[in-house]
Amino acid sequence: MNLNQLQYFKILAQEEHYTRAAQMLSITQPSLSHAIAQLEEELGTRLFEKKGRNIVLTRYGKLFLPYVEESLKVLEEGVQRTRELNGSKEGIIHLAYIYTMGSNFTPKMVRNFLDAYPDYHIDFHFTVGTTGDILAGLKEDKYDIVFSSYQEGEPDIEFRKIGNQKLVVAVPKDHPLAIHGSVDLRDTIAYPQIYFEKGSGLRPVIDQMFEEINQFPKVAFEMEEDSSMAGLVAQGFGIAVMPDIPILKSLNLKTLEISHPVYERSVYLATLKKHYLSPVAKSFIQFVCQQTEGR
Template sequence: MNLNQLHYFVTLAHIEHYTRAAEMLSITQPSLSHAISMLEQELETNLFEKRGRNVVLTKYGKVFLEYVEEALKILDSGVKKTRALTSDTGGVIDLAYIFTLGSVFVPQLVGGFLKEHEDWDVNFRFSVGNTTEIIQGLKEEKYDIAFCSRKEKESGIDFVPIAKEKLVVVVPRDHELAGRGSVDLKETLPYPQVYFTKNSGLRPVIDQLFEQTGVVLEYK
């Protein structure tokens, strides 16, 4: 069973005449007859019966017609949707980013793109997550593009630097380290620390910085 057979079947079901249906389909009558015959053999039932010079659907053909028309309608919608999504000037872009980029960077980026291409029919779908979740989403093709931290040993992902951020120590105003122009990591060790989760892209970066000081932190 193939799409041509299904299209031929639907056309013949509505025209109810082999010669006229073949002309409408731009094929020969023998080709149409052969296609319908093969379809009936596969279904192991008669879809049409003769009535004078015409043909009409059997009760089984009427049942089959309902499903075929619905299937072709869904398929046609899928084709149109796919073409729209993959158009050079339209479609949907699935974009993922880490939380810290959601207040300024992403809105400015998307706003600038849409302003530059006002005549394009482009929509964005946004997802927020940590670096590990985002990279996994890229591998599963949930996202078209993502903004996250660089992660080592990800050979299947291309990382392109777009910005740099400073790492700073955040303390209360009355803290002993407050007001300092710079702080050595070793100076932070006596104090409780709020740390990144294991799925965070910055977690291995911070771990490595502490390891360079000769200290391996224990987390609760």
């Protein structure tokens, strides 16, 4: 059993598809198949079984996976700490972010950081999800840094504000409200709405807006992320209160300012308190905070 076999097993378990896993690992599919077969032979059991066109973990594979993930994580931390003692400017940053920060803020911030520190050799690993999911992952030590909404009741997480996102009402271009440039939230109640699901950090913010006017919309669909919401709005499935993100400009819809109640959604950089962070992760945090100071 060797390190490559364990890494291959982890990626294949995530992808559940040999071709995709091989592409991610930059190896050939036969090489991946051979490595997994050797691992299974050494363990004396099957780790995967076919399910349609994909493969899934057997119960033995499911048992083995968390031990592999933990072992690789410990090894990665050991490599990073050893490099740091040697003064290396190399490392891995596991960065997770909410959907609304994926099209512009996060890629731009990472690119600016790498351009500002050309002597650093950093491998960013990205994950996207809802605030609830990625903060849960942060507490499970899956991520070093998270860009998310604020969440109450998280004493072990430090939240640093890094900006605001304006909320708008998105409507189809042929919608009755589209003749306006702005709208009172009370004027949206008559129309079915596309709403963020409960796991989203925006859900309590938008709930609070409707509580302020003491009225609540008829929810046609609940969605996890904003680009799908925008697509449904553009096709006439409803209207939506959502962040004013770049993708809205490319779709067949119109965005309306909200004249009342006026809200902005704050976004945060979140890390675990009293938790080890590599020097490169600390440098990235400092850079983000400097770039967003005063926002």
